[in-house]
Amino acid sequence: MADNNRIKTEELISEESRASATPMMEQYIEIKAANPDLLLFYRMGDFYELFFDDAVEAARALSITLTKRGQHLGRDIPMCGVPVHAADDYLQKLIALGFRVAVCEQTEDPAEAKKRGGKSVVRRDVTRLVTAGTLTEEKLLAPGESNFLMALSRVKGEGETAYGLAWIDISTGVFRLCATSENRLAADIMRVEPRELIVSDALFADEKLRPVFDLLGRAVAPQPSVLFDSATAKDRLSRFFEVATLDGFGRFSRPELSAAAAAVAYVEKTQINERPALGIPEQDGGSGSMFIDPATRTNLELIRTMNGGRDGSLLKAVDRTVTSGGARLLCERLMSPLTAPEQVHRRLDSVAFFLGEVSLSAALRDHLKQLPDMPRALSRLALDRGGPRDLGSILKGLEAARAIADILKPASLPEELAAALEALAALPEDLEAQLAATLADELPLLKRDGGFVREGADERLDDARGLRDTSRRVIAGLQAQYAEETGVKALKIKHNNMLGYFIEVTSGNSKALTEGDEAKAKFIHRQTMANAMRFTTAELADLESRIANAAGEALTIELATFETLRQAVVASAEQLKDGALALSVLDVSAGFALLAEAEAYCRPAVDDTTAFEIEGGRHPVVEQALARQSAGPFVANDCTLSPESGDKGRLWLLTGPNMGGKSTFLRQNALIAILAQTGAYVPATKAHIGIVDRLFSRVGASDDLARGRSTFMVEMVETAAILNQAGPRSLVILDEIGRGTATFDGLSIAWAAVEHLHDVNCCRGLFATHFHELTALSEKLPRLVNATMRVKEWKGEVVFLHEVGPGAADRSYGIQVARLAGLPSAVVKRAKNVLARLEDADRKNPASSLIDDLPLFQASMRAPEPEPHTSQVETMLNDLKPDDMTPREALDALYALKRKMQDDISIED
Numbered sequence: 044m045a046d047n048n049r050i051k052t053e054e055l056i057s058e059e060s061r062a063s064a065t066p067m068m069e070q071y072i073e074i075k076a077a078n079p080d081l082l083l084f085y086r087m088g089d090f091y092e093l094f095f096d097d098a099v100e101a102a103r104a105l106s107i108t109l110t111k112r113g114q115h116l117g118r119d120i121p122m123c124g125v126p127v128h129a130a131d132d133y134l135q136k137l138i139a140l141g142f143r144v145a146v147c148e149q150t151e152d153p154a155e156a157k158k159r160g161g162k163s164v165v166r167r168d169v170t171r172l173v174t175a176g177t178l179t180e181e182k183l184l185a186p187g188e189s190n191f192l193m194a195l196s197r198v199k200g201e202g203e204t205a206y207g208l209a210w211i212d213i214s215t216g217v218f219r220l221c222a223t224s225e226n227r228l229a230a231d232i233m234r235v236e237p238r239e240l241i242v243s244d245a246l247f248a249d250e251k252l253r254p255v256f257d258l259l260g261r262a263v264a265p266q267p268s269v270l271f272d273s274a275t276a277k278d279r280l281s282r283f284f285e286v287a288t289l290d291g292f293g294r295f296s297r298p299e300l301s302a303a304a305a306a307v308a309y310v311e312k313t314q315i316n317e318r319p320a321l322g323i324p325e326q327d328g329g330s331g332s333m334f335i336d337p338a339t340r341t342n343l344e345l346i347r348t349m350n351g352g353r354d355g356s357l358l359k360a361v362d363r364t365v366t367s368g369g370a371r372l373l374c375e376r377l378m379s380p381l382t383a384p385e386q387v388h389r390r391l392d393s394v395a396f397f398l399g400e401v402s403l404s405a406a407l408r409d410h411l412k413q414l415p416d417m418p419r420a421l422s423r424l425a426l427d428r429g430g431p432r433d434l435g436s437i438l439k440g441l442e443a444a445r446a447i448a449d450i451l452k453p454a455s456l457p458e459e460l461a462a463a464l465e466a467l468a469a470l471p472e473d474l475e476a477q478l479a480a481t482l483a484d485e486l487p488l489l490k491r492d493g494g495f496v497r498e499g500a501d502e503r504l505d506d507a508r509g510l511r512d513t514s515r516r517v518i519a520g521l522q523a524q525y526a527e528e529t530g531v532k533a534l535k536i537k538h539n540n541m542l543g544y545f546i547e548v549t550s551g552n553s554k555a556l557t558e559g560d561e562a563k564a565k566f567i568h569r570q571t572m573a574n575a576m577r578f579t580t581a582e583l584a585d586l587e588s589r590i591a592n593a594a595g596e597a598l599t600i601e602l603a604t605f606e607t608l609r610q611a612v613v614a615s616a617e618q619l620k621d622g623a624l625a626l627s628v629l630d631v632s633a634g635f636a637l638l639a640e641a642e643a644y645c646r647p648a649v650d651d652t653t654a655f656e657i658e659g660g661r662h663p664v665v666e667q668a669l670a671r672q673s674a675g676p677f678v679a680n681d682c683t684l685s686p687e688s689g690d691k692g693r694l695w696l697l698t699g700p701n702m703g704g705k706s707t708f709l710r711q712n713a714l715i716a717i718l719a720q721t722g723a724y725v726p727a728t729k730a731h732i733g734i735v736d737r738l739f740s741r742v743g744a745s746d747d748l749a750r751g752r753s754t755f756m757v758e759m760v761e762t763a764a765i766l767n768q769a770g771p772r773s774l775v776i777l778d779e780i781g782r783g784t785a786t787f788d789g790l791s792i793a794w795a796a797v798e799h800l801h802d803v804n805c806c807r808g809l810f811a812t813h814f815h816e817l818t819a820l821s822e823k824l825p826r827l828v829n830a831t832m833r834v835k836e837w838k839g840e841v842v843f844l845h846e847v848g849p850g851a852a853d854r855s856y857g858i859q860v861a862r863l864a865g866l867p868s869a870v871v872k873r874a875k876n877v878l879a880r881l882e883d884a885d886r887k888n889p890a891s892s893l894i895d896d897l898p899l900f901q902a903s904m905r906a907p908e909p910e911p912h913t914s915q916v917e918t919m920l921n922d923l924k925p926d927d928m929t930p931r932e933a934l935d936a937l938y939a940l941k942r943k944m945q946d947d948i949s950i951e952d
């Protein structure tokens with residue numbers, strides 16, 4: 044179908060299009076007009092069908108066949124469809140690709156529609172919107188990952204413009220908000236990693252914020268500005284939480300309220316009539332967590348590597364949790380390390396407790412392993428999307444929680460764990476008893492067919508089931524009886540959905556049932572098949588209706604029981620959520636203890652100073668990778684950036700060969716700071732860390748061609764952000780600044796950056812470089828310390844020791860590394876030759892001599908003074924002796940001078 048001839052959504056929903064639509068098309072257009080930006084899954088029998096542009100886009104995205112179905116406005120209607128039973132898989136794919144889907148169901152029985160007249164269309168309505176940030180289905184969610192919908196709002200006051208963020212995970216009920224500023228915006232958003240970010244249309248159009256939105260790509264969903272109206276925000280929230288005032292929740296700023304109300308409005312919009320069990324909004328002090336800008340987060344591979352996978356990330360290396368809730372909490376904590384020492388201590392005390400209680404910890408983890416994902420089950424139940432297994436999950440969770448509380452009760456617990464125990468003790472015992480008494484041992488996924496209420500739980504249900512089962516047994520008996528009576532041994536009683544129960548005999552045997560008065564009176568013919576005939580009897584029909592009635596009654600009772608249990612669970616939502624969070628806290632703390640024990644981590648001393656003292660530090664990811672590959676031990680290294688006096692920390696200038704371990708060392712110190720402030724033990728023998736309020740890193744090279752930035756440009760943008768923002772409490776990690784450009788340009792930039800970090804930012808920092816000339820700076824900058832990765836040369840081979848020591852490297856061993864990497868030997872040989880010549884030339888005319896003296900280096904940056912210069916015209920003029928010339932000679936000389944002038948001008952041009 045030609046693209047330009049297709050009916051686009053705007054045309055489809057126009058007046059003209061509606062006027063010429065068939066009744067069904069009219070219904071479709073109306074629903075599409077209400078959801079123009081979403082793909083419309085339009086239910087038709089056992090399929091969700093997509094039409095027009097939706098069909099074209101979905102067919103391409105899902106690699107399914109695009110067909111046509113009739114015409115509209117004289118043009119073909121493109122169509123594709125997915126079967127209802129497999130819809131989740133397709134939805135998953137579409138959501139992952141950034142689509143949003145409106146699911147439109149038939150809301151009445153087709154028979155009802157028929158009653159209204161031959162041409163009546165079955166009523167349909169959108170029952171939910173499926174968007175990346177509002178998922179609840181187990182299949183569509185990753186178990187150990189949160190699934191946040193975030194709203195961003197901006198309120199322009201008289202003075203400064205203020206921003207607010209609110210984020211909700213409807214699959215767990217978590218609801219948080221924080222105030223933020225333009226500078227922190229990207230960092231605060233990426234700390235949460237929302238799956239979907241909603242912003243007002245106006246904000247979305249603001250070019251200043253474009254780079255922030257670009258970070259999230261298709262996850263940004265612009266919404267009508269009314270959703271963000273701060274004047275009605277309080278009312279909307281009060282209505283949602285059914286409270287008269289929000290005062291009990293805390294004090295929120297206007298932008299926070301506006302974002303929170305928008306998030307709630309969007310949730311209501313996507314869930315249509317169902318109200319999710321959201322927790323009350325909690326302030327999440329953005330300013331109370333370490334500021335880590337998005338580039339640093341990516342560079343340090345905190346929760347995923349540059350390739351997007353979990354393997355190789357910090358999270359993967361330190362995750363010893365055994366529950367989905369624990370994994371989510373760990374991820375959240377790593378993304379937002381704390382900046383208040385007392386809060387860090389609280390968490391560290393929990394880890395210390397489990398380290399000292401090995402058998403208690405093992406018993407706890409055994410119980411935790413059995414724990415289902417309670418918050419997600421709860422959320423599905425609250426949205427009336429849950430099944431019997433979700434009720435079962437709540438029951439199992441309650442049982443595990445009680446067993447865990449019993450283990451913890453006798454112990455003398457630190458503050459955080461004592462609070463967790465309190466939350467477990469507050470879990471509703473009566474709900475547990477009610478669920479245990481009612482639910483069967485084996486539970487079906489869907490409530491639809493019943494079979495989930497245990498025997499003995501409800502007398503009426505047992506009676507109905509008894510009747511149903513007895514009737515089934517009677518039918519089995521009837522088969523034998525009829526076979527006997529008719530003498531047809533092969534007579535069978537079967538069941539199908541069309542006929543219900545029926546008697547079947549082969550055509551050859553049919554006479555026994557059709558001939559003779561008695562037989563004729565008893566066996567009523569129903570159907571003739573190719574090789575068989577089917578009959579029924581009054582007795583069979585009666586039994587069948589008794590079975591149907593009993594089964595119907597049993598199902599009604601079961602569904603009512605389900606609803607009662609569901610209501611009971613939802614009524615206890617708050618306690619259940621608190622209990623689930625408490626279990627996650629236990630899981631994370633016990634996991635950290637296990638990690639510390641297994642990997643020999645130590646408890647860091649964290650305080651309000653600007654100290655940074657690591658003894659025997661290791662890189663958590665590289666260390667485990669080396670161990671897995673049995674590739675020798677990781678070499679531990681110290682790092683001291685503590686100030687000698689005052690607040691200004693030290694800067695290390697790290698030189699060393701390629702492959703020497705510079706990047707590893709830089710990153711490991713940043714990761715140790717993050718782990719410490721997350722409240723975990725750290726891979727070191729000793730660590731003292733004064734709170735790092737902002738962490739910046741510029742490591743590794745990557746380009747961002749999508750945004751039109753070269754590798755060097757990205758490097759400079761990131762460096763600029765660091766030099767503009769780092770303060771005395773910051774930790775800065777810079778790896779090979781300036782390597783992406785010409786040597787002198789790069790060296791100059793690196794030089795100036797070190798000076799700026801030292802004099803202006805005054806932060807603690809590590810600066811790795813191959814510009815060995817920079818080491819001269821330590822003589823001028825008192826807080827700059829030279830350090831180097833040590834290597835040994837042995838029989839012309841370079842041996843990397845991976846040890847950091849004081850001093851400066853004399854060379855980079857780049858050619859040796861290139862040879863190890865398998866560069867052709869001819870190239871290596873030639874490179875050695877070239878290097879020798881370059882070094883020789885440098886000795887004779889050393890570029891570094893410019894740098895030996897700092898003021899000289901600066902002078903070298905100035906343009907050279909112009910040489911005194913005498914032009915040829917001037918020389919000619921000087922040579923002229925007018926007194927000795929005839930008038931003719933004077934005139935010739937004048938012409939000659941003019942000519943010379945002309946020549947000089949054209950040469951200079």
Ligand SMILES: Nc1ncnc2c1ncn2[C@@H]1O[C@H](COP(=O)(O)OP(=O)(O)OP(=O)(O)O)[C@@H](O)[C@H]1O
Nearest residue numbers: 676677678679700701702703704705706707708845
């Ligand atoms: N402390 C260490 N102990 C053992 N092995 C290490 C250590 N540090 C680094 N390595 C190993 O050396 C490899 C190279 O380290 P790294 O990338 O940090 O070097 P580099 O000096 O930054 O190199 P380049 O200058 O080429 O970027 C790592 O992949 C790791 O396997």
